[in-house]
Amino acid sequence: MDSQQQFLKISEEAKDLFLPHLSTDTVIFGFDQNELKVLLLQMTYRKQWLLPGGYVKKDEDIDDAAKRVLKERAGVSDVYLEEFGVFGKNKRSEFYFEDFEDSLWHKQRFVSIGYYALYNPDNANLIVDEFSDKCEWIYLSKLSEIEFAMDHREIIEKALLTLREKISYKPIGYNLLPEKFTLSELQKLYETILDKQLNRGNFYRKIKNLGILRKLDEQRRGGAHKSPDLYTFDDENYKKALENGLTNW
Amino acid sequence: MDSQQQFLKISEEAKDLFLPHLSTDTVIFGFDQNELKVLLLQMTYRKQWLLPGGYVKKDEDIDDAAKRVLKERAGVSDVYLEEFGVFGKNKRSEFYFEDFEDSLWHKQRFVSIGYYALYNPDNANLIVDEFSDKCEWIYLSKLSEIEFAMDHREIIEKALLTLREKISYKPIGYNLLPEKFTLSELQKLYETILDKQLNRGNFYRKIKNLGILRKLDEQRRGGAHKSPDLYTFDDENYKKALENGLTNW
CATH class of the missing domain: 3.90.79.10 (Nucleoside Triphosphate Pyrophosphohydrolase)
Structure with missing residues (x-):
């Protein structure tokens, strides 16, 4: 047929x-x-x-x-x-x-x-x-x-634009990253969604201030550089941030 | 019929x-x-x-x-x-x-x-x-x-929720307020959309920092208190903020 x-x-x-x-x-x-x-x-x-x-x-x-x-x-x-x-x-x-x-x-x-x-x-x-x-x-x-x-x-x-707007008032990453990730990997995710380079120091400071990350007692091994710390999302705080939004007037 | x-x-x-x-x-x-x-x-x-x-x-x-x-x-x-x-x-x-x-x-x-x-x-x-x-x-x-x-x-x-999310990354007010308004009126608008009280000092500081307002050489007369300054939206900067969003990663 x-x-x-x-x-x-x-x-x-x-x-x-x-x-x-x-x-x-x-x-x-x-x-x-x-x-x-x-x-x-x-x-x-x-x-x-x-x-x-x-x-x-x-x-x-x-x-x-x-x-x-x-x-x-x-x-x-x-x-x-x-x-x-x-x-x-x-x-x-x-x-x-x-x-x-x-x-x-x-x-x-x-x-x-x-x-x-x-x-x-x-x-x-x-x-x-x-x-x-x-x-x-x-x-x-x-x-x-x-x-x-x-x-x-x-x-x-249009979906990408929606995602870009969303990233300004909601946490993003939960379903996109593996359970354990480095801050550098999280930054790459934000950069690819926003389609621009972010300053490393600013990004690390802002993302940590959201309180949605939990630092693990583990490092990513095997790279050429110093083994970076691994992080995971703090389930409860991530959920709260999803519900309440990130920006406060 | x-x-x-x-x-x-x-x-x-x-x-x-x-x-x-x-x-x-x-x-x-x-x-x-x-x-x-x-x-x-x-x-x-x-x-x-x-x-x-x-x-x-x-x-x-x-x-x-x-x-x-x-x-x-x-x-x-x-x-x-x-x-x-x-x-x-x-x-x-x-x-x-x-x-x-x-x-x-x-x-x-x-x-x-x-x-x-x-x-x-x-x-x-x-x-x-x-x-x-x-x-x-x-x-x-x-x-x-x-x-x-x-x-x-x-x-x-759902429309209200959308408006509440929008206010965290876009300027709002252009079609809701008269051409000339006081900061107190703009704050009331934000408060009614967000359904919560805002701290006056914080709000004035944040809203001025957006650069979307232009202070006029006029005051609102006739109230019981000191005549407050009137503001208007800066068309060009408001439009830019609409396009680029308010929050920066």
């Missing part, structure tokens, strides 16, 4: 199963090699890359739909998804199915609800679903080299 | 005109008498209060729909709307139209896109549309006394 036939077959089922006009797309950020990366799919019938996205069942809460889709399409579960934006331009997917028949359910207009999550890539057992050829982490620095379907590049950029 | 008949008539038109399952609801905040207030409607057939909300035309961008709805239902235009959340629980409006026939288009499941705006209430020429009895500003302190339709109280609370 070619992809035209495959799609027309599921088109009929989709019509009964899902709400029309509504989809979810999720931006999963991971941190690795001192760089942010994002989880993307490539489908069997199209070489452009896509976020793991899908549709909303007729009786399903939107948040549940986003979680189910992520699990079905990428194998990622147990992740806290946060809605960050709606992508509702009338013609946002105008050309995506242009080589398919007009009767295809998937060819209608979709308003997509964007979710994002911070995820430790070590925890991922990625899968490839029946519609996809690939499900991969792609580093942010490589995104300019690939072609995206529809407005998915814009969705990632 | 009673409201059942009126609704069944527009139900047929709505089906042709709008996307199913999608609506917008907008929270307009104003500041007055040192307190925040929000714009609400009361419809002819129901005593519960509602946000100005409506549907999305089949070929209309979502953002444009929210603007059109706000203008049609409340007479408010020229306002910058920001999307802040999606309200997509399956049964969020389950009982709202329960006394209407099942064939009513409006009785289907709707996922609502929430927008909010900060608006100077002096600029409003409120209207009441054909479906509404009232369109009024209600102070936040009075919201606990009124009954809301569906999840509209929750939508307002």
Whole structure:
């Protein structure tokens, strides 16, 4: 069965199963090699890359739909998804199915609800679903080299902007770093999210002042330089800072 | 024509005109008498209060729909709307139209896109549309006394939370205060958004340090106390602070 036939077959089922006009797309950020990366799919019938996205069942809460889709399409579960934006331009997917028949359910207009999550890539057992050829982490620095379907590049950029704003009033790192990390690794995470270099002394002072770190009686061994101290997040204080925010008026 | 008949008539038109399952609801905040207030409607057939909300035309961008709805239902235009959340629980409006026939288009499941705006209430020429009895500003302190339709109280609370987070990394006040204001009035605005008292000295120091204020050679006269200095926002620096954010890592 070619992809035209495959799609027309599921088109009929989709019509009964899902709400029309509504989809979810999720931006999963991971941190690795001192760089942010994002989880993307490539489908069997199209070489452009896509976020793991899908549709909303007729009786399903939107948040549940986003979680189910992520699990079905990428194998990622147990992740806290946060809605960050709606992508509702009338013609946002105008050309995506242009080589398919007009009767295809998937060819209608979709308003997509964007979710994002911070995820430790070590925890991922990625899968490839029946519609996809690939499900991969792609580093942010490589995104300019690939072609995206529809407005998915814009969705990632909006998610990054949201993350950048968030870092100014919430602690970040819990789901992105391993349990034990150095201050230098934490600084790299902040630098990659903010897309700028930070002064080491200032960063160390500010991050310690937040009270969310606990210094361990261990050092990272094996590097060329002096073995740096390892830290972990203080669960209780981190949670408090998440709830109350970092900035005080 | 009673409201059942009126609704069944527009139900047929709505089906042709709008996307199913999608609506917008907008929270307009104003500041007055040192307190925040929000714009609400009361419809002819129901005593519960509602946000100005409506549907999305089949070929209309979502953002444009929210603007059109706000203008049609409340007479408010020229306002910058920001999307802040999606309200997509399956049964969020389950009982709202329960006394209407099942064939009513409006009785289907709707996922609502929430927008909010900060608006100077002096600029409003409120209207009441054909479906509404009232369109009024209600102070936040009075919201606990009124009954809301569906999840509209929750939508307002989420908008307030968004505003509270925003105030930690963006300047706020431009569309809420008159052109000339005292530092005490600006402090009251921050206090009402943050829902807590601020130390006067700390607040004055911090807000001046942002560089977004310009002191005028004028004082507010007529009060019982010493006439306080008037300030205005420095357009250029305010805009820069909006773009770059207030907090620096």
